[in-house]
Amino acid sequence: MQWYDKIFELIDLRSFSNLWYWLGLSIFWSTVGHWVLGVPHDMIRRAENRDDPHALHDVEALAAIYVRRLLFITRTAGVWLVAGLSFVLSGLGLLAVAYRVEFAQALLCLLLPATVIFLLTLRTARLIEAGDTHGPALLRRLRRHRMVVQIMGMVAIFLTAVFGMYQNMLIGVYG
Template identity: 55%
Template sequence: MDWYSSVFELIDMRSFSNLWYWIALAVFWSSASHWVLGVPYDMVLRARRSGGQAEIDLNDMARVNVNRLLHIAEVSGLWLVGITCFLLSGLAMLAVGYGIEFAQALLFLVLPMTVIGALSLSCARRIRAQAMTGEALWKQLGRQRTITQIIGTISIFVTALWGMYQNLTIGVLGG
């Protein structure tokens, strides 16, 4: 048995039956819900609990990340939307049209994260427009985190259902 066969036997390249895919999915959504607009959520909790310097740090970090995100959107927003739509439609065609399992797995990761990105941009615009600081800021970041967690939970559930369907179908058909 050669090295190439050994590696691919050890690491199943089918996405939905691969333990690494599920670990990556969990880490992906855990990170997405921890970093709200680039601000770690423990910083929000510390600012809410302690106030003082922790709140000043939260205001500064949120301001920097909101300005950075909105600057990127203003400078190259249309290009990013176009490229994102192109890549998502190509990925959807591979996933749905051709039934490629790897493309399906990527689509289950990327499509909900695109929604999170759009909601994050909307949240950043709201924070800047209302010049949120202090309690208003951490409430807004908390709402954004809750929305991210809801979308993540739904995404993981739908991905698990589709993954089980794929594994049962391929297992029954012997593919």
């Protein structure tokens, strides 16, 4: 047995039957749903409940920092980000669809919805920059964005699970 056979035996590239893939997928969507534009959800809840007098100020400060940072990055390196992301998604799409590489299919099931979430986050950041920067309007915008992210996460996990079960059944029948 060669050394690379041992490595590929240890790292199972059949992603949809791998526990680590599903664990990583759940952690990814949990994290994305918890951090809304750089602001943790518990801080947003505290600012809404007015339990902590400084919570609203902290939420406004964190959101302003993240919005400025995100918009600066996209305005200065946006073309390169789009080009790199297009290259990666196109390559993964080709490997996943034309060559039926399961690892590429699994990554595509993770990165495609993440790209949509990134675009929605960018849209929300632009809306916040345009006017919803303080008080209840900011909290409402952050809550709405979190709800959309969570719905997209549920749909993405469901579709990934259905596709993963289909792949596992195909491998069981033909493998």
